[in-house]
Amino acid sequence: MRFPLILVSPARAENIGAAARAMKTMGFTELRIVQSQAYLDPAARRVAHGAGEILDNVTHFDSLADALADIDFSVATTARSRAKFRYYATPQQVQGILQEKMQWVNSMALVFGREDSGLTNDELDQVDLLTGIPMANDYPSLNLGQAVMVYCYQLSALRQLTVTPVVPAEQQQLGALRQRVEQLLVQLEVSDDEKLADWLHQRIGLLEQRDSAMLHRLLHDIEKKLIDKNSA
Structure with missing residues (x-):
């Protein structure tokens, strides 16, 4: 099953490198980036530390819609305040939801927003499920690399599952x-x-x-x- 991670307009090359390193550590291989060339900065490769092949194979897109065009089910990370009327799943709940979806979709994606402002409401409307990492106290958020590691760790078990291919009608x-x-x-x-x-x-x-x-x-x-x- 295809399971790319999508970074929307990441500003810091170091964060992209940290995301690539987290992905490789947990068995994810496909990275998509929307509207940012920061992954070409040498700092990204330096922080990636052995995950250079993920950066070499980055696919760049002009919009989130383009990055999701071939994806059957998508999950976006966001702060609760951005969720409007949406259901807000924990990383543990996301794992269960995606495990069931694997029985009848052929591709899934995990979307991360900008370091400073996250995803816009229009971008949130393009995904199927919202999630966020519960925080102790009122600390605002993890940085991008840390957030990617949390989800890659939580969802890494999905990479080990063997599922029967679904029929096109179910997709x-x-x-x-x-x-x-x-x-x-x-x-x-x-x-x-x-x-x-x-x-x-x-x-x-x-x-x-x-x-x-x-x-x-x-x-x-x-x-x-x-x-x-x-x-x-």
């Missing part, structure tokens, strides 16, 4: 479900209810495969009833 189940929900909100004329739309978006990311399939069936029945009512 597209979540994306299709999101589209159907968005279209239904428009039909019901409630798409401007930000709290409702945000809640639905984040709950879909938590659905297991069987629940997702059942919700597709329910939406099909609702859509059919709406069509019949409008045709009457």
Whole structure:
């Protein structure tokens, strides 16, 4: 399974190097970077300390949307204050959620935001699940390299699992479900209810495969009833 880590606009080469080192230590190999050339700075390679091949194979993207284009399920790290109405999973909960998703998606990604400001709300809306590291007291945050290490350590066990390849229909189940929900909100004329739309978006990311399939069936029945009512 493909499982890239994505760094959005990292400013410090040292942080990128530390992230690459953490990745290699825990068995992750693919690094994607959005809107930053800092990984080319010699300081990144110096701090990477033996993880130079990860920096050599970095893929650069112009936007987070481009970096996620071939990803079936994505998780973004953020501070709770940025989460709006979203569900906020701990690293331990993320591990369980992703372990279930591995049974029916072919690719997952973990997204980290800018060192100073994290991810924008628009960027948060592009991912399936939000997570953050619970902090003792009110210390603001870990630095980027430390945060990458925490998640690489927590999720490293997933790299050891053997899963049966999923069929194409199941891979597209979540994306299709999101589209159907968005279209239904428009039909019901409630798409401007930000709290409702945000809640639905984040709950879909938590659905297991069987629940997702059942919700597709329910939406099909609702859509059919709406069509019949409008045709009457």
